[in-house]
Every structure is written in structure tokens, then in C-alpha cells.
Amino acid sequence: MTDTAIHATPPEATGAPGSVDLAALARETGVPDVLDELERDLVGLAPVKARIRDIAALLLVDRGRRLVGLPAEPPSLHMCFTGNPGTGKTTVAMRMAEILHRLGYVRKGHLIAVTRDDLVGQYIGHTAPKTREVLKRAMGGVLFVDEAYYLYRPENERDYGQEAIEILLQVMENQRDDLVVILAGYKDRMDTFFQSNPGMASRIAHHIDFPDYGADELYSISGLMLAKMGYRLAPDAQDAMREYIARRIAQPHFANARSIRNALDRARLRQASRLVAATGRSVSRDDLATLTAADIRASRVFDA
Amino acid sequence: MRITQGTFSFLPDLTDAEIAAQIDYALRQGWSVSVEHTDDPHPRNVYWEMWGMPMFDLKDAAGAMMEIKACRRTFPSHYVKVNAFEATQGWESTRLSFIVQRPAAEPGFRVVRQEVAGRAVRYTVESYAVDRPEGSRY
Numbered sequence: 001m002t003d004t005a006i007h008a009t010p011p012e013a014t015g016a017p018g019s020v021d022l023a024a025l026a027r028e029t030g031v032p033d034v035l036d037e038l039e040r041d042l043v044g045l046a047p048v049k050a051r052i053r054d055i056a057a058l059l060l061v062d063r064g065r066r067l068v069g070l071p072a073e074p075p076s077l078h079m080c081f082t083g084n085p086g087t088g089k090t091t092v093a094m095r096m097a098e099i100l101h102r103l104g105y106v107r108k109g110h111l112i113a114v115t116r117d118d119l120v121g122q123y124i125g126h127t128a129p130k131t132r133e134v135l136k137r138a139m140g141g142v143l144f145v146d147e148a149y150y151l152y153r154p155e156n157e158r159d160y161g162q163e164a165i166e167i168l169l170q171v172m173e174n175q176r177d178d179l180v181v182i183l184a185g186y187k188d189r190m191d192t193f194f195q196s197n198p199g200m201a202s203r204i205a206h207h208i209d210f211p212d213y214g215a216d217e218l219y220s221i222s223g224l225m226l227a228k229m230g231y232r233l234a235p236d237a238q239d240a241m242r243e244y245i246a247r248r249i250a251q252p253h254f255a256n257a258r259s260i261r262n263a264l265d266r267a268r269l270r271q272a273s274r275l276v277a278a279t280g281r282s283v284s285r286d287d288l289a290t291l292t293a294a295d296i297r298a299s300r301v302f303d304a
Numbered sequence: 305m306r307i308t309q310g311t312f313s314f315l316p317d318l319t320d321a322e323i324a325a326q327i328d329y330a331l332r333q334g335w336s337v338s339v340e341h342t343d344d345p346h347p348r349n350v351y352w353e354m355w356g357m358p359m360f361d362l363k364d365a366a367g368a369m370m371e372i373k374a375c376r377r378t379f380p381s382h383y384v385k386v387n388a389f390e391a392t393q394g395w396e397s398t399r400l401s402f403i404v405q406r407p408a409a410e411p412g413f414r415v416v417r418q419e420v421a422g423r424a425v426r427y428t429v430e431s432y433a434v435d436r437p438e439g440s441r442y
Contacts, residue, residue: 108363129356136371140364178366 020064029063031056034102038095043224044217048092051208052099059103076205077105077180078172080148080194082187083210086258089184090146092210096182097142106180108140116150119164127160131167139178148183149193165197172203213256218245222260226291231268236293247301263299270295305412307345310385310401320369323386323404327365330388335399336360337368338389339375341382343441346413346431358389372404381407381442407442 026032035053042049055077062072077100081089094111101109114134121127135143145151145168153159172181183200185193187209194201213221219242226232233241248259271291275283308314318326327337338358342349355375359368368386375384384405387398411432418426433441 107366110363132370136359136367137361137363139362139366139370175366175370178364 017068020067022060022064025064025067026060029060029104030102031060034099038099041224042088042092042095043220044213045088045092045210048088048208048210051206052096055206056099056103059105063104074105074177076176076203078204079180079182079206079208080190080204081182081184081208081210082190084186084212084256086256086260087210087212088257089210090144093142093144093182093184096180100142100180106141110138110141111144112138112141113144113146115146116161119145119151119168120160124160127163128167131164135167135171135179139175142180142182144182144184147185149185149189152193152196154196165200169199169203215242215245215249218249218257218260221257222264225261225264229264229268231264231289231291234290234292237291237296240293240296244296244299244301251301263296263301264291266299267291267295270298305410307383307403307406307410309345309347310403312402317406318402318404323372324365324369326400326402327368327386327388330400331362331365333388333390333399334392335388335390337362338387339368339371339384340387341375341379341384341405343379343382343438344431344434345383345410346429346434348429352383352385355384358387376405383407409442 035056038049038052055075058075062075065072079096081093083089090113093113097106097109097111100106112134118134119127119131121130151161151165153161168181171179181204183190183204222241222245223233244263245260248254248263268291274292274295275287312318312326330337336358339355340352341355342352356371359371362368372384372386382405383403385401385403388400390397390399413429413431416428416430418428420426
């Protein structure tokens, strides 16, 4: 996706143009807008964004190749997202459906999010129709399998998960242009999953690792979340929030952005109680939208 | 005798791309698509065998095409049709129905005339194919 046009020898007698302006093509499809939006709305995640930019470039070049009459085999875009809880795997998957749709890779651009329960049946002969049902729904869009490693249960050799995996593999291979499959899960468990299902590993071209967020990134995320909910932090609450994040990271069961969301939800509860308890004066618009330092500092995190 | 039932039946057989385009149209209208097959294409036989459940939440024709192909593979010499059902109140019925596969040879129908009291005649339309038992008709 650079400003240079590519030049190709036109094939005889097809009348295809000899060159194509990729930048114009990019503008036409709205790809730069999608990428800008991604940059704006998602904090951090540099490797993820880089990979999405690569994919966007490839799809654009493919489109250019088709215009000049070169063969353009659609690439395999099945992906695997690994990372710790709350690193944005589901959020990015939702985005991915929209991005691939805008790039013209999937036809409808909807996302079907499923887990083991939606794919694997209860008794013999139940799994195949169930999995196929889900695949049919996902066609033309993206199928997101959350916690995909649960599909394979090595401790039970009669587990029906294997059957679901086989059907999934078959459709991933044969109907590549009908749907994109994204598997997601924690890094170590996905690695074991792929070790026991080598067929799956080789059919997934893109393994993307979601890094943990740093404290600054988490602070920006909290800002974005609050803006979306229509709240803002009072000046002293901003420091409290930074301190909260620094303390929370060090504690067990830290789930990145999800922990931040929970913290904000609890702060909203405290703000609500504070406003309701403060009788005797009317509450201004400002009061309703502001979280104070006290709302945040009341958290258990500060006790330790 | 070429059977003409449902939409497009006076046209040459639709290609898969054309079938997919029609299904996409139906899905855009919010109709749900189902696949049915039979070896008894009598015009009054409205109960064809269902090939799986109607597909209520499809977004794209690829899913329905997958089922059509599976049905053709299993019953290579049956009639296969696609129905599109509209569930909105007031319609609640099939909006579009067309044949997507027919057997290579279609023997057609004969008219049976039965003389009854008072020299009146009763007419019956019978498919030559149903002379043979179910499963060996085509």
C-alpha cells in the first residue's frame, strides 16, 4: 500500500491495463479509513496492527493484480489469536470481520462467535449437524471460536470434539473463500492444542500473539472506555487511576483491559451511591458525569 | 416430459452461480431457505422430503449451496427444489420455490379416465414413474 503504481506486462489480447494506481485503489475501497480507525480505537497491540496492515496490503495488491490480468489466488486468512485474558482478542476479531468485509475478502462481514458448546454435540451423530449448522451461519463472514483448545480433550478418547475439528478443517480447506475461521485462546493451551492437531496448525496461516498491556496503555484504555460510557475523571481521580493500575497489575488474577473495565464499573457504583446519599442539593450534569478520586480510592486494591 | 413446477421452470436449468444469486436475493428479503427432494413430482404432491431443517439464520448463499450439493450427491436422480419462506405476519408462506435438479429422464404423466354412474368421467393424473416402488423410480 504505497504511493507507487505497479507495472505489469499486459497479457495479450485481454485489453487489461498495464499499470494500476494502488493508492487510488486503496482510497476507493476505504482501506486507509479502516486502518486509521483501528489505530485510533485500539490502544497498543503493535504486532496485531502490523499484521492487519500486511493483510490489507496483500488484499489490495491482489486486487491490483486482478485488474492487470495477473493470477490472484485468494490467500488463506484463517487466524489464531493467542494472548492473556483481556488483551482484546474478541474485540479485534469483531473488527477483523468488518475489515475483511471492507477489503472485499468476505462477502457479508458478520461475525459468529461460538465456543465448544455450540459445535460439539451430546451424543453420537449430534456433532456433525451441529457444527455444520454453525458453519453455514458463518459463511460469508467470520467464525470466531473462543477458547478453541476445549475442542480437543485428550483425556477422553471418545470425546466428540475431534469430530467437530475434522469438519471444521474440511470446510476451512475446501471453502476458503466462503468463510474465515479465527481461533482464540490462551497461548500455552493453544500450543498444546496445535501440537495434538497438526492439521489445524498447518491450515492456519496467521498466528497472532496479543501482548499484555503496559500501565500507560491501560490508562489510555480506561480513558477510551470512560469516554464511550459518557464519564470523565476529576483531575485528582486521574492520579488515583494511574496508581490503581500500577497496584492492580501486581496483584493476582489481573486480566488486562477486562480488569480495568470491572474497576470502572465498580467506581460507577460508588459514584452512584455517593450521589444518592448526598441529599439536600440538586445534582448537576457535571456531577453525574464525573468520577472523583474517592470513588476510585475506595477500591480494595488500595488496602493492600 | 420436462416438469414445469415453481419459478423459472420454463427457463433452461439454472447454473450454480444463478442459483446462488437467487438465494442471495431471498436472504436479502429476509426469507429463510430450505432444500427439499422427491421422486414423485406429481403436481398435487406438495409434501416433498425435507433435506435437513430450514436454514433460518443464514447470511450468505454459500451455506445453502453446501446443502444443495450434499442433497444432489445423496439423491443424484431425484428432483431437488429450493424454497424461500417469508415469516412476516400476513405472509407466513413460501415466497419463492424453484427446482435445482431434475432426473436425466422424466417419463411424464398419463391421464386415467374413470367412467362412473351416468356416463360421467373422472380424471386422474398419474406419473409413469410411480408405477415402480419408491426408491427405484428414477
